[in-house]
Amino acid sequence: MELTINGQQYTVADEPARPLLYVLRDELGLTGTKFGCGAGICGACTVHVNGVATRSCQTMLAAVAGAQITTIEGLADGERLHPVQQAFLELQTPQCGWCMSGQMMTAAALLAENPNPTREEMIAAMRYNYCRCGAYARIARAVMRAAELMKEGAA
């Protein structure tokens, strides 16, 4: 079956009940999307499906046929980092980094829908992404900083 990932067409084995995460990581080599719990709890595997932050470990291939899928590898515009990535870098946010693709994909989806979130709205969107290194203080600041960067970029 055909998948559209980061604007590119891929043909993968026709197994509609396979979770997207394993296809991305093991079949297509897009290992930026991480395995954390396999149960949709930790958020490490978050990707965008038609712009919506989605747990790829809980998303079967059948559900994404024909959809636009974006992974962390497709978040930047070539060399130019997405404002969320810029902000996470600027504030030196990641520690081990394992959860960070999911954090940034969740943040990018939030800001696409709500470019001007309040702190409460930001927390409500980010609260289902675990970070075991405990980088939460910087994650919170970085998401709000990304919103500023987006405004500056748009101005």
Place this chain on the structure above:
Amino acid sequence: MKRDDRPQRWRMTRRGFLIGLGLVGGGLALGAALGLPAARLALADLLGDGTGPPASFPKEPAIWFAIQPDGRVVMAMPKVEMGQGVHTALAQLAAEELGVAWEQISVTQSSSIGPVRDPAGTSASYSVMGLFPVIRETAATLREMLRAAGAEQLGIAQAAIEQGFVIDPANPARRIGFGELAAQPRVWQAPAEAAPLTPPDRWRIIGQPAPRLDLPAKVRGAAIYGYDARAEGMLYGAVARPPHLGAKLRRAAPGTALSRPGVVQVVIRDGFAGVVAESRLTAYAALNDLELEWELPPPFTHQDLAERLAAQAGSGTPIQQRGDAGAALRGTQVIEATYRTPLAAHANLEPQAALVDVQPDRVRAWVSTQSPVQVAESIAATLGRPADTVEVTPTYLGGGFGRKLLITAANEAAILSAAAGKPVHVGWTRTEEFRYSYLRPPTYAAFRATLDGQGNIIALEQRHASGNVLFDFIPAPLRWLLGSDFGAWRGARLVYNIPNLLVTSQTVELPVPTGPWRGLGLLANVFAVESFIDELAHAAGSDPLEFRLRHLPDSDLGQRFRATLLAVAEMAGWRTPAPVGRARGIACSVDMNTVAAHVAEVGYEDDKLRVYRVWAAVDPGLAINPDGLAAQTEGGIMMGLSATLFEQVTISEGRIDAGNFDRYPLLTIADAPEVAVQILRSGDQPFGGGEPPMGPIAAAVANALFALTGERKRQLPLG
């Protein structure tokens, strides 16, 4: 199925770094000279607030540094990057002494065989502290070699060094880049005398917040971890797990596994049954096709373990002794309290993972590990091969926290790869990670103390007990000599000036594997000690800060505690009241010679305990990268808070209940307090950074909770 008839050798080898410390021989001599109890106390003093493995690294610059033709310097990194920022901090040391611009340096990870082999592994908050002299001396040597070569070429007696150039001081336009010098054929000679080190007042890079070298790849999702390791033609492995802790595989047969499409091989050896398949999901599904019979040990619960600790706590080994606490406590009014902490999981978001390629004459492995040399030895022992034919390359780690010292997945991948003749990746599921890892052990600490008329502590006794932390890593004679596991009692000794003091520690064998968790015993033991000190302060009618300050010794360490406590009190506005409905608590600790003090501000929100703010002052001696240390402090506080508020591993009928985060929830961003960090400087020598800053957090929260409610909570988790 290929039957493997070689003797079973797949169990872990747990070689001890303490052998390298020379403690066995020296300690035994000490024991003969002083008698065993005195020798144990002397060793406890020596190990005190933590010690690291020996830094036996090469000093030849060519092993550490490669100078590229464009002048860039590539540093061979002995330590692994698990988010603690160690690559950056160590590169800062090198760039400083080499005299290159920060932008000129980059790093490459050493494997188990080199270029810079590190038998000690990355642990104990010791990397920066241990390598501080080594890297600076080695880099300074190289700098002097470059200076001499450049001076010769410029035809001058004395050359200056600036930003990667050798310069004629009389005419700075005459200069030669390091890259150009290194590219010329030349017989390089080490300087006859030790190269001078750059004095602290001339540091350009040490002490500056250098940006982390690993983050550009991490924000793009391009950093490769053990779970991400890939090789041409690789297959995936899965291993059968026992239904209960300690269960033994009595009999195994392939069942219908081989008829499942995508299954390549079933591997059965004594005590081991695994599957190799074309995909991970197929390998795991095929485990259900195997026929397995397990021999079950007697069942137990986590409460049984807690009772075992309490029952044995009275017979511990003295680890701190002054005056006669027993006599001073007799016949006086005694204040007593007992503290408990539960089993806890590391819960690294990257479960353990390894890719192993067993070839006829050598083995290559890519592993998320803190100890590549030990993992290589373990793979060699598993396969019955010479250790020098195994190379383990550590990847980035998706969290370390002490969990990634021993990597069972690497041995499993080795067995499966040897059988399949292809590279095999084993990446544990979250359920395997929860149920088959080693855990942070439960602890128990019973205190008795008495105060004089002025509210000063006259006598204090602590009876501490814990499961193993480091005992599984060290040889039996040393375990006997030490009497108790010094990893387990980290943080249990008191800094305070108490004339009659006795602390004993008992190490208790438990039927569940336990080991190092970030900070070893630090979080649990400081929770107990600093909560009890808070109880005494309240009993004395003293302000908890004043009570601590007046009990500090008049030593260098005492002065550092004083400065750190005063700094955090100032930050938090300790002498001003907390907002209505909230209260503050204070606590402090020392670990790996780094002093930390925290103030936590708590309240209740919808009947739930909430930590609103945490202030932290940390004195690491010297912070190589203050922003990196601030990040470690923030992160340690969050991880410590997660353990303080929520975490405990429970066991029913010999089986760990949690199989995923639904039964073991972690702290989220919604629970996270605002954190303010101040990094102090008390000298020109760095101490521990990754673990010590989290020490006081549980006690600070418990003490704030008491200030809020008047009720003392003596057991974690508090939430």
